[in-house]
Amino acid sequence: MEPKREAEIISEILLKAASEPEFRNSLIHNPASVLEQYNVSPQAKTIIAKSISDLTQ
Known part of the structure; x- marks a missing residue:
């Protein structure tokens, strides 16, 4: 996947997590x-999971 598109998907997921509590809770408890x-690389999934984890501490 093109890095720019993957960055857009990461951004979309994080924005959705910020605005939708149910989605955020699912992402926190079972990323x-x-x-x-989502069609993103394992590295992108790690970035998202870490970002959500950092936000909840």
Whole structure:
């Protein structure tokens, strides 16, 4: 996947997490399951999971 497009998807996921509490809670408690739905690299999934984890501390 093109890096720019992957960055856009990461941004979309993080914005959705910021605005939708139910989605955010799912992402916090079971990131692997939620992120399976997105076509992003394992590295991107790690970035998203870490970002969400950092926000909740």
